[in-house]
Amino acid sequence: IDGTNSNIEVRVRSGTSLDTRVYQRKVGRGVFSQFTDLPITADWPASGSRVDAFTYVVLPGLERPRVVDLPPNRLSDQDGIRGGWTAWSSPFDFSSGLVQPDGSGGVRLPLPPLHRYIQFRIDFASTETSGISLDYLEFDFAEPLVTRGVLAEIFPDTTARLGLASAFEYVLKPLIDADDLGFNRIDIAVPSLDARLDSLLVDDLAWTPIDPVFPAGLSEAAGARLLEELRHSTTWLDTLSITESGRFASVTFLDSISGLTKMGIKTRILSAADFPRGSEKDIQLAL
Structure with a gap:
C-alpha cells in the first residue's frame, strides 16, 4: 500500500454450474426460451435440449438475444436453471486476510456446502497520491470434516x-x-x-x-x-x-x-x- 487513502476489497461467491451466464433463443417479440426447438445441423442439438454456449453461437442472429448472468439463489434455490451461484459476499477486511510469516492469518470463506466452483472479485480503490497492489491470492481447502466416517x-x-x-x-x-x-x-x-x-x-x-x-x-x-x-x-x-x-x-x-x-x-x-x-x-x- 502506498499512501493512506487506498484500499482493496475482496469478495467471494460459489456455485454449482461452470458457466455463470444464461443462454436463450428468441421465440417471439419479448419471448425467450432456454431450450432448443428443431436441430440446427443434422440432428444437433437434440430438440428440447438446453441452449448452452456452443448452441448459442450457431443460432441465427435474429434468434440470439443478449446473454444475461445467472441469477443468484434467493429464498429458495429454484433459480430456473440446474445449479446456481450465491450472491457476492460482503468485502473482507484486507489486513485480516494477510498471511503472517508464521503461517497464521487469513479469513474463513463463508461458502455453503457441496458447491464445486469459486469466484473471487477484487476491487481497487485508489487516488492520485495513493495506490495498492495485490501480488497473489491464495486459499486452502479443508481436510475431510470427519476422516474416520x-x-x-x-x-x-x-x-x-x-x-x-x-x-x-x-x-x-x-x-x-x-x-x-x-x-x-x-x-x-x-x-x-x-x-x-x-x-x-x-x-x-x-x-x-x-x-x-x-x-x-x-x-x-x-x-x-x-x-x-x-x-x-x-x-x-x-x-x-x-x-x-x-x-x-x-x-x-x-x-x-x-x-x-x-x-x-x-x-x-x-x-x-x-x-x-x-x-x-x-x-x-x-x-
Whole structure:
C-alpha cells in the first residue's frame, strides 16, 4: 500500500454450474426460451435440449438475444436453471486476510456446502497520491470434516406403507479424530418437502429448534408465506451462524444438483470433544 487513502476489497461467491451466464433463443417479440426447438445441423442439438454456449453461437442472429448472468439463489434455490451461484459476499477486511510469516492469518470463506466452483472479485480503490497492489491470492481447502466416517442406523427397519405418513428415527455416530475440523451440517434424503424434523437429541439431550425470523411490519398472511419459503430455503440455512450448544435449524429443499428432496440440519460445529472415542454418544433425529 502506498499512501493512506487506498484500499482493496475482496469478495467471494460459489456455485454449482461452470458457466455463470444464461443462454436463450428468441421465440417471439419479448419471448425467450432456454431450450432448443428443431436441430440446427443434422440432428444437433437434440430438440428440447438446453441452449448452452456452443448452441448459442450457431443460432441465427435474429434468434440470439443478449446473454444475461445467472441469477443468484434467493429464498429458495429454484433459480430456473440446474445449479446456481450465491450472491457476492460482503468485502473482507484486507489486513485480516494477510498471511503472517508464521503461517497464521487469513479469513474463513463463508461458502455453503457441496458447491464445486469459486469466484473471487477484487476491487481497487485508489487516488492520485495513493495506490495498492495485490501480488497473489491464495486459499486452502479443508481436510475431510470427519476422516474416520459416520455410522448410521434407521428405525424401524420395516417397510413403510404406501400413502401413509411414517415416523423414522435416524441414529448417527460420528467417528472423529482429534485433528478433524468437525462438522455443523447434516443432509439426508427425504421423500417430500412435507417432511419435518420432530426432534434432535445429542447424547440423549434434546436440542431446541431455531425458527426463521421475518421483518417486522408484515401482515400475518405475508409473514406466514415468507416463513414457509424460508423453511424450504438452503440460502437461509447456509447463511445462518449457530455458535451456542443446544440449538439447531432445519429446512427441507430440492437439491438442484442431484434432483433429490433433502432435509438440511445445522448445528454449532461438532468436534471430537463431543464424541470421544470409545463413548456411546450419538445424534438422534426423529422424523
